[in-house]
Amino acid sequence: MAGLADVHALLFDVFGTVVDWRGSITREVERLGKEHGIDGDWNEFAKTWGRGYIENTQRIAHGGEGSLSVDVMHRESLQNMLDTPQWKPFGDKLTNEARDELNLIWHKLDGWPDATPGLYALKKEAIIATLSNGNVRLLLNMAKHADLPWDTILSAELFGSFKPDPNVYLGAIKHLSLEPHNCAMVAAHLFDLRGAASVGMRTVYIPRPGENPNGEEVKLRADNGDVDIVVESFTELAAILAKRK
Amino acid sequence: MAGLADVHALLFDVFGTVVDWRGSITREVERLGKEHGIDGDWNEFAKTWGRGYIENTQRIAHGGEGSLSVDVMHRESLQNMLDTPQWKPFGDKLTNEARDELNLIWHKLDGWPDATPGLYALKKEAIIATLSNGNVRLLLNMAKHADLPWDTILSAELFGSFKPDPNVYLGAIKHLSLEPHNCAMVAAHLFDLRGAASVGMRTVYIPRPGENPNGEEVKLRADNGDVDIVVESFTELAAILAKRK
Structure with a gap:
């Protein structure tokens, strides 16, 4: 707990850490598929779509070129996916307008069950802010939705x-x-926590289902110095911070 | 009302528009004066201190030099005031540490009575955000306080x-x-609304006691085209926006 004693602000990764992007996207495309009589591995669709975002943002973070708008990025990835043989039957059912609308699902992702009650509790203990690769408007819309x-x-x-x-x-x-040591990054991804630690921030790791497909969570432990603290939920983190007083 | 039909976001000036800076500062310096047995025109003290901020930000807005931190600006104005013959007796009682602490009063200003209920109601109708010359941290602290x-x-x-x-x-x-036409600036000051209108934003004027010492509010009327709408409170504005549905 020494690590969080002086933390005045918590900065949250959002996709995967606060909201269940994969579950939310899967449900939406499955619904849309049914509406058009199309069947498919919708979980795979969601994963592939999300992967485009991760690959693009990482490339740009390391100096590569590309759009800085995550909305544009998601729309381009969607377009590419719907041109592949696997998803073309689904794509044939979707007008450009329907694709634009589907793209907005990224603004309406559902929070993990502990997200909303946890954030209300955490707001009493510290400044709570997003620090996401998503654009401001997308994060605003998501906050209102969830x-x-x-x-x-x-x-x-x-x-x-x-x-x-x-x-x-x-x-x-x-x-x-x-x-930096007065701020903690809260994330379900080790690359993000390593980035935060590199500038002197504190780090809170929260494992979320499927967010570390390479089994990082197994290797990751607070007591071996990878991160300052590991929590199972935002409500647990709030209880830990409340004890500081 | 036509003017606000397509507004998705309301941007608020904060000092004077959302919070009663003069009343809050006056109460604090009066309390501090009493504690040290000093008497003075505390309302005048507050007005002078606030004027330094307005003059500095306006000068920089028009291309002048100076600190971009409003905290630094307030601290320098305070230092200068406490060196004047009028306020030196008060200044003599205040250590540097006490002055630093007094400077933080700008983070803890009280809202006008309609501010909090009005903003909760407005949050259901549109995106509500500050657009203030105050720095982010100051605005964050003020939001938690008020x-x-x-x-x-x-x-x-x-x-x-x-x-x-x-x-x-x-x-x-x-x-x-x-x-721009999807955003409205909400302010108690005509210079701010004119700036917003110059880029195509909609404008909402809310008169607040003492905020327009030159009697601007008397000359200002929605129906002569200076602003799109005039309201007496944030709750009135929320009721107007709720009728759009």
Whole structure:
């Protein structure tokens, strides 16, 4: 607990950490498929769509070229997927307008069950803000949809790159007028926590189903120094922070 | 009402529009004065301190030099005031540490009576965000202190200038992924509303006691085209927006 004693602000990864993107997308495309009489592995569809986002943001974070708008990125990935033989029958049913609308599912993802009650409890203990690769508007819409009571929305978009580029973490810390060790990154992904730790932030790891497909969570332990603390839910994190007083 | 039909986001000036800075500062310095046995015109003290902020931000908005941190600006103004013959007796009682602490009063200003209930109601009708010359951390602390349920905190600090520099309004609009006419500026000051209108935003004027010492509010009427709408409270604005559905 020593690691979090001086933490005044918690910065949250959002996709996978706060909201269950894969479950939400799977449910939506499955519903849409049924509506058009198309069958398919919808969980696989969701995973592939999400992977395009991860690959693009990581490439840009490390200096590559590409759109800084996650909305544009998702729309391009969708277009590419619907052109593949596997998903063309589904794509044939979707007009450009229907594709634009489907793309907005990324603004309406559902929170993990502990997300909303956990964030309300955490808001009493510290500043709670997003620090996501998603754009500001997307994060705003998601907060309204899933009842996520952020104190403010911080996005990689404001700092011209993507996590784990150190400039993203440093930009957020600067605008909070805090020192790095007064801020903790909360995430379900080790690459994000390593990026935060590299600039001196504290780190909170929360395992979420399917978010570390390479089995990182098994190797990852607070007591071997990879992260400062591991929690199972936001409500558990709130209880830990409440004990500081 | 036509003017607000397509508004998806309301951007709020904060000092004077949402919070009663003069009343809050006056109460605090009066309390502190009594504690040290000093008497003075505390309302005048508050007004002078606030004026330093307004003059500095306006100068920088129009291309002048100076600190972009409103905390630094307030601290320098305080230092200068406490060196004047009028306030030196008060200054003599305040250590540097006490002055630093007094400076934080700007993070703990009280909302006008309609602010909190009005913002909760408005949050159901549109995105509600600050667009203040105050820095992000100050606005975050104020929101926690006065229970202001912003969807996000936008600050001139993020865009490297101050209102009424058009870049501040345009930066906010861009990060909300909206067109200017989908955003309304809500303010008690005509210079701010003119700046917003100059980039194509809608404008909501709310008169607040003492905020327009030159009698601007008397000359200002929605029906002569200065602003799109005039309201007496945030709750009135929420009722107007609720009727759009």
